[in-house]
Amino acid sequence: MTTTIQPWKHVLDYGIFTYLLENQHCIKSNEVSRLSKENSDLREKLSSFRINEKKKEEDHILNTLNILRKNNRTISFFYKNGKDWEEKTEFELYKVFNLIAPELMIENSTRRCLDFTGIMLNPQRKRELRSPSPIPTNTMKTILADMMVLDLIKPSDKKHQIKDTNEYWSLTDFGKTVYKMIRQEIMLKKLDEGIDTSSENDTE
Numbered sequence: 001m002t003t004t005i006q007p008w009k010h011v012l013d014y015g016i017f018t019y020l021l022e023n024q025h026c027i028k029s030n031e032v033s034r035l036s037k038e039n040s041d042l043r044e045k046l047s048s049f050r051i052n053e054k055k056k057e058e059d060h061i062l063n064t065l066n067i068l069r070k071n072n073r074t075i076s077f078f079y080k081n082g083k084d085w086e087e088k089t090e091f092e093l094y095k096v097f098n099l100i101a102p103e104l105m106i107e108n109s110t111r112r113c114l115d116f117t118g119i120m121l122n123p124q125r126k127r128e129l130r131s132p133s134p135i136p137t138n139t140m141k142t143i144l145a146d147m148m149v150l151d152l153i154k155p156s157d158k159k160h161q162i163k164d165t166n167e168y169w170s171l172t173d174f175g176k177t178v179y180k181m182i183r184q185e186i187m188l189k190k191l192d193e194g195i196d197t198s199s200e201n202d203t204e
Contacts, residue, residue: 068094101179107156109166114140
């Protein structure tokens, strides 16, 4: 059985082909315009997303700095030949973090943080603190836990000997960013006051 192709079908197919051929430039132009608009919309959305993400990060940093400033921790000191804890003093977490952050750039132990914090914050410089444990261990652990909750520090990833029972901590990337902001604030403040900080161990 043979199939008869109607003459009008040839005319219709030829007409469609001719139309496409004559208008291919217009069709391509429309397609390019559509793709260009889609790319433009995508770039705009991506730019808006990046701006929003940057704003969120900045807000997170400022919020963390405010939390550090508005929260105090009481630290007691035990002096050499002393009989009990003395000199209960409140310190901003902001000040304590600024103090120990450089010690945690790579990593350091709770014990080292405890000794270092005691020495640096000792209210009576002329009196020698006992060693070890110049300040309460539980106080230091609470402070470190507060900083971990704020995503400023984390347990160190470095491996240690099995017999080493010390707890080790290091700054997170976010902690490094916050510390950078604190140092910039302090240096700008000192610059405004005309104070040289090149050899100063600042604990403000």
